[in-house]
Amino acid sequence: MDWQRMLTLAAGELIAPQTAAFALAAIGLNVHFGFTGLLNMGHAGFMLLGAYGFAISTIAGAPFWLAFLVAIVAAILFALILGIPTLKLRGDYLAIVTISAAEIIRLLGRSTLFTDLTGASSGLRGNTYKATFQALSPLPDGTTAIGPFEYGNNLSNGWWVRIAAWALVLLAVLVVYLLVRSPWGRVLRGIREDEDAVRALGKSVYAYKMQALVLGGVLGALGGVVYVLPTSVQPDAMGRAMTFFVWTVLLLGGAATIFGPILGAMIFFVALSVVRTSMRELLPSDIFGPAQIEPLSGILIGVFLMLLVIFRPQGIMGDKKELTFHVR
Amino acid sequence: MSADPTAAPSGPGSPAMASPSTALVGLDPRPGVPKPDPILVVDDVERRFGGLTAVDVEHLEVQRGVITALIGPNGAGKTTLFNLVTGFDRPSSGSWTFDGRSMSNVNAAKTSRAGMVRTFQLTKALSRMTVLDNMRLGARDQPGENMLAALARPLWRRREQEITAKADELLVRFKLDHLRDEFAGSLSGGQRKLLEMARALMSDPVMVMLDEPMAGVNPALTQSLLGHVQALRDEGMTVLFVEHDMHMVRHISDWVVVMAEGRVVAEGPPEGVMADPAVIDAYLGAHHDTDLGDDALLADEVIEQLEHEAQVEEEEHHGKQS
Numbered sequence: 001m002d003w004q005r006m007l008t009l010a011a012g013e014l015i016a017p018q019t020a021a022f023a024l025a026a027i028g029l030n031v032h033f034g035f036t037g038l039l040n041m042g043h044a045g046f047m048l049l050g051a052y053g054f055a056i057s058t059i060a061g062a063p064f065w066l067a068f069l070v071a072i073v074a075a076i077l078f079a080l081i082l083g084i085p086t087l088k089l090r091g092d093y094l095a096i097v098t099i100s101a102a103e104i105i106r107l108l109g110r111s112t113l114f115t116d117l118t119g120a121s122s123g124l125r126g127n128t129y130k131a132t133f134q135a136l137s138p139l140p141d142g143t144t145a146i147g148p149f150e151y152g153n154n155l156s157n158g159w160w161v162r163i164a165a166w167a168l169v170l171l172a173v174l175v176v177y178l179l180v181r182s183p184w185g186r187v188l189r190g191i192r193e194d195e196d197a198v199r200a201l202g203k204s205v206y207a208y209k210m211q212a213l214v215l216g217g218v219l220g221a222l223g224g225v226v227y228v229l230p231t232s233v234q235p236d237a238m239g240r241a242m243t244f245f246v247w248t249v250l251l252l253g254g255a256a257t258i259f260g261p262i263l264g265a266m267i268f269f270v271a272l273s274v275v276r277t278s279m280r281e282l283l284p285s286d287i288f289g290p291a292q293i294e295p296l297s298g299i300l301i302g303v304f305l306m307l308l309v310i311f312r313p314q315g316i317m318g319d320k321k322e323l324t325f326h327v328r
Numbered sequence: 329m330s331a332d333p334t335a336a337p338s339g340p341g342s343p344a345m346a347s348p349s350t351a352l353v354g355l356d357p358r359p360g361v362p363k364p365d366p367i368l369v370v371d372d373v374e375r376r377f378g379g380l381t382a383v384d385v386e387h388l389e390v391q392r393g394v395i396t397a398l399i400g401p402n403g404a405g406k407t408t409l410f411n412l413v414t415g416f417d418r419p420s421s422g423s424w425t426f427d428g429r430s431m432s433n434v435n436a437a438k439t440s441r442a443g444m445v446r447t448f449q450l451t452k453a454l455s456r457m458t459v460l461d462n463m464r465l466g467a468r469d470q471p472g473e474n475m476l477a478a479l480a481r482p483l484w485r486r487r488e489q490e491i492t493a494k495a496d497e498l499l500v501r502f503k504l505d506h507l508r509d510e511f512a513g514s515l516s517g518g519q520r521k522l523l524e525m526a527r528a529l530m531s532d533p534v535m536v537m538l539d540e541p542m543a544g545v546n547p548a549l550t551q552s553l554l555g556h557v558q559a560l561r562d563e564g565m566t567v568l569f570v571e572h573d574m575h576m577v578r579h580i581s582d583w584v585v586v587m588a589e590g591r592v593v594a595e596g597p598p599e600g601v602m603a604d605p606a607v608i609d610a611y612l613g614a615h616h617d618t619d620l621g622d623d624a625l626l627a628d629e630v631i632e633q634l635e636h637e638a639q640v641e642e643e644e645h646h647g648k649q650s
Contacts, residue, residue: 175479182478183470183488190454190465196416197452197524201466202440202531203473211475 006277008148013269015149017157020165021047021227022268026249026261027172028219034255035180036212037192039095043220044242045102048235049074050221051228052109056117058129064136067129068225075221078105079214087209102243109235124233130156133164133229157230165226169262172219177258179215188212189256220246241298248305254315263316275300352391352583357596357604360387367392367535367566368413368444373422375408375590382408383419384590390535395557395567397577397598400587401610406570407449409587410539414446415439427534441468443534449543449570453520455513459504462512462523463495464488466530495530502526502556518545518553525556536560538569542576554580578602586610 013019025047032038053074057067078101086097108114110121118124137160139153152158179185187208190198195205224238245268253264279293288296308315351364366389375383383405390396398406411417413424415436423432426444434442454462464470470491471477472484499505502522507515512523521541528536541557542550550573558580560567571577577584577598584601586594588610594601601607 178479178481179475182481183464183472183484184475184478186457186461186465187473189457189461193454193456194452196436197448197454198465199416199436200414200440200446200448200452201527202437202445202468203465204437215475 006274006281009277010270010273011148013273014266015162015166016269017161017165017226017230019265019269020162020169021223022246022249023169023223023262023265024165024172024226025220025223025246026253026265027169027176028216028223029246029250030255030257030261031176031188031212031216031219033250034257034260035185035192036188036209036216037091038209038213038216039091040098040213040216041095042098042100042102042243043246044238044240045098045105046075046078046217046220047224047227047242047246048102048105048109048233048238049078050224051233051238052118053221054225055124055129055228055233058132059124062132064132067132071221071225072218075217076214079217080210083210083213087206087213099240099243103240106235106239118235119233121236123235126156126228126230126232129233130229134160136164161226161230165229168222168226172222173258173262176219180258184208244305245301248301248308251305251308251313251315254318257315257317257319260315260317267316271304272297272301352394352597355596357594357600359592359595361389361595363389363391365392366390368424368426368568370409370413370424371422373409373412373424374420375405375412375417376420381590383412385409385422385587385592388585388592388595390566390568391583392566393561393564394582395561395569395580397581397584398568398570398587399572399574399577399584400593403589404587404610405590406587407539408590410446410537410570413439414444414537440531440533444537445528445531445533445535446537447521447524447528447539447541449539451517451520451524453512453515453523455511457512458509459499459512459515459523460492460495460508462527463499463530464491466527467491467494468531491530498526498529503552516546518549521545522549522553522556525553529560533565535566535568538567538571540570540572542571542573550576574602 025043028046029040029043032040032043050071053071054067057070058064062070082094082097082101086094109118110123112120114120134154134156137154139160141154143150143152144159151162154160180188187198187203190201190203191205191208195209198208199205227238249264249268250261251264252268253260253262276293276297279288279296280290283293355361355363368388368390370385370388372387373383373385374381398409400406408417412419413426413431415431415434415438419432423430425431426439426442429442431439431442431444440446454465457465470484470487472481472488477483496505496508499508502525504519504522504526507519512520515523521544525536525538525541538557541553545553554576557567557569561582569581581598584595584598585592586601586604586607593610594604594607596604
């Protein structure tokens with residue numbers, strides 16, 4: 001088998017737009033879970049909403065930045081609607097509500113009720129909303145090769161989308177870094193540890209949790225926008241499985257760390273690519289066809305997530321000491 | 329604060345002039361007695377959990393600047409009253425004022441900001457944060473706790489330095505300074521109690537409410553905790569604490585309020601209230617002065633008597649069931 005090709009393919013995942021999208025989403029989930037302790041089990045809902053917000057408003061004729069803003073506002077509204085009834089309750093309830101809310105978004109998106117807007121289960125084709133983004137590209141047409149990576153400059157899955165996506169990731173990391181080392185971030189970590197204690201010290205816990213939910217949700221929505229820019233909006237591709245992938249990415253890299261989500265996303269997609277291609281090459285194709293490889297790699301991811309949480313709960317970058325103390 | 333030992337017990341007319349510890353001398357020791365300078369006034373507060381009335385306090389006043397102990401048997405409603413007054417629970421009916429302001433229906437965070445800061449029976453040290461961060465979290469008026477201001481460090485750096493200096497000072501006072509950069513989760517139970525008390529002081533509260541500050545603290549630390557509580561009063565703070573340790577209650581409190589079955593059954597100075605028949609009956613029991621470690625208790629007659637009592641009780645119990 002062609003090991004060189006396999007490795008190049010895997011290395012390409014390091015900078016793929018999909019990796020950037022998951023890194024962004026995981027940075028958002030990190031604000032929720034890692035720093036504030038909010039159990040958001042419906043992060044894909046924020047991502048799908050961001051994708052819909054961006055794509056639908058672009059198709060309706062909005063310029064790029066307006067469409068971008070629509071995606072952000074959609075996530076803010078979704079976070080408020082989720083948070084107002086649930087943030088007063090204990091953490092587990094938020095998990096239940098978010099997982100159902102994300103499913104509601106997906107099911108509404110794929111229902112025939114809004115076919116004109118969302119394209120129902122067949123979704124929205126990428127060509128219908130990519131033009132405004134690609135028009136922003138400063139790159140000349142053509143292809144560029146850097147090391148083993150060779151992509152078209154302005155193709156829908158080319159250099160421009162990679163540059164923009166990773167720039168956005170770095171910006172998100174910077175903002176989160178500035179926030180979590182500030183007194184604001186300290187209050188969030190206090191809430192993660194024990195919200196009654198923080199309340200007793202005179203902080204409005206509810207307001208802080210809402211701010212964290214909104215910030216993380218917006219980052220999730222931006223992840224969704226990045227995710228659909230090189231491909232298309234497919235509601236069924238952005239369901240529960242996607243939420244669990246984001247969780248895997250976060251826990252792999254290390255919750256409550258700054259660069260954990262990025263490292264987690266990179267390792268996750270490189271490993272996934274290696275597993276898939278080597279299974280395709282090594283397993284007898286009469287037993288394991290392409291139809292079996294996909295679910296099998298899904299199973300491997302699930303097992304991997306379990307092993308991770310059991311044997312290295314702090315992830316790669318996390319501080320083991322910080323996880324030694326389990327309060328509840 | 330200088331206390332003039334010759335100062336006469338103050339009348340209601342001159343509360344500010346009196347030394348706080350002498351202000352309560354000569355006060356009629358009965359439940360709900362008006363105090364010369366009350367900081368917390370509770371009226372007709374009732375809290376029901378279904379059919380159970382956990383708290384039913386007609387009238388209670390807590391004097392400013394003294395140490396008031398709240399005692400009573402398990403289930404007397406002490407912690408529930410604490411939770412109500414600090415906004416962690418809502419009463420079925422009733423009202424109360426703190427420092428002249430009505431505080432009913434005010435949430436916990438606002439109550440705390442008004443100057444009434446509490447600690448918890450089960451300590452709430454924020455385990456996965458350092459001791460220093462625990463302390464800093466207790467401070468007020470940090471502009472960096474606003475999400476937008478947090479992004480610009482110059483806006484909050486100066487205040488952060490002030491807060492850190494104050495935290496260090498308190499940590500030295502509570503002998504926790506060598507643990508400054510440790511995670512709070514690695515502290516012993518007694519150290520966590522100290523940390524929680526120190527953290528509550530970061531906000532310069534008007535009144536501190538301590539829920540069982542001595543529970544689980546080893547005897548070596550008890551003495552220093554007692555000293556800290558008295559120091560708070562000497563600095564002019566009002567202290568209200570719930571405690572089971574009678575030694576502590578006798579030793580440091582200026583006034584004792586006794587609750588049983590949700591009501592205030594007695595109050596008065598510590599020496600007097602312990603002798604009150606209602607208190608002995610409700611709480612202390614006939615043997616309250618007996619040392620349980622006393623070998624005399626192991627004498628055959630005593631054991632026989634206890635066994636007999638137990639047997640009688642059991643028979644009564646069976647009698648009820650059949």
